[in-house]
């Protein structure tokens with residue numbers, strides 16, 4: 588498949604256009620991560636078919652007005668043979684929250700012919716607007732995703748986990764490897780103008796460095812909330828001149844927010860409260 592997919596929202600066609608519209612419409616840089624861990628669901632949703640979908644549906648309905656993106660993590664569905672529920676969730680999102688882009692977090696990275704299948708899975712099976720990919724195998728492993736000219740391809744650059752330094756911080760020609768990745772993507776791979784980079788909130792100095800290297804390219808920034816990244820440092824380091832340019836992801840801190848029983852909150856209301864607080868905290872530092 589080559590060219591543009593059929594998805595279109597009015598005149599909004601590409602992932603970047605959709606993301607830019609969502610940033611502005613919801614005044615939010617918050618990406619709500621959908622990492623559904625059944626063992627942490629409310630008791631009533633612990634057993635039975637379809638509960639992953641029901642849990643995520645309640646979360647997305649409760650948080651959509653506070654979000655600029657949703658990021659379902661495919662492993663949480665696949666491990667439980669629940670890909671059908673991920674399909675249903677993506678279809679639900681496209682139908683009910685079409686203004687919010689779906690970033691499928693799959694972190695794929697394989698040779699070209701296999702990458703073609705992964706690209707079809709992300710963009711055709713799930714109808715995602717963007718997908719996360721691993722650049723370790725080089726350009727030909729990323730190129731198949733670029734055949735979808737309107738879709739986002741978000742490349743791992745400086746990940747939030749401590750072990751990310753094992754490879755990403757190696758000096759290559761006197762420059763850390765993650766900076767080579769940032770420049771490669773910005774200067775060579777971004778042929779459709781739909782690429783982004785993953786940079787962890789746990790490394791604000793490197794986040795600022797990547798922002799200097801890639802102009803206004805969108806950055807997916809996980810690591811606030813459960814991983815403890817500092818929101819002020821993250822936003823100061825990663826925002827563009829227009830105060831945009833980031834999808835700041837939080838998953839567990841929103842999904843498993845503790846309901847305030849005195850207020851009669853259920854899990855979805857608690858998730859909404861934390862999502863709104865997180866959006867507002869991010870906005871305090873956008874300028």
Ligand SMILES: O=C(O)c1cc(=O)[nH]c(=O)n1[C@@H]1O[C@H](COP(=O)(O)O)[C@@H](O)[C@H]1O
Nearest residue numbers: 660692719746747809812813814837838839
């Ligand atoms: O690509 C990602 O989304 C990602 C990259 C990274 O460097 N660090 C990282 O935590 N993530 C993902 O972001 C989410 C973080 O979840 P919380 O730590 O619960 O907010 C998980 O789905 C991770 O797989």
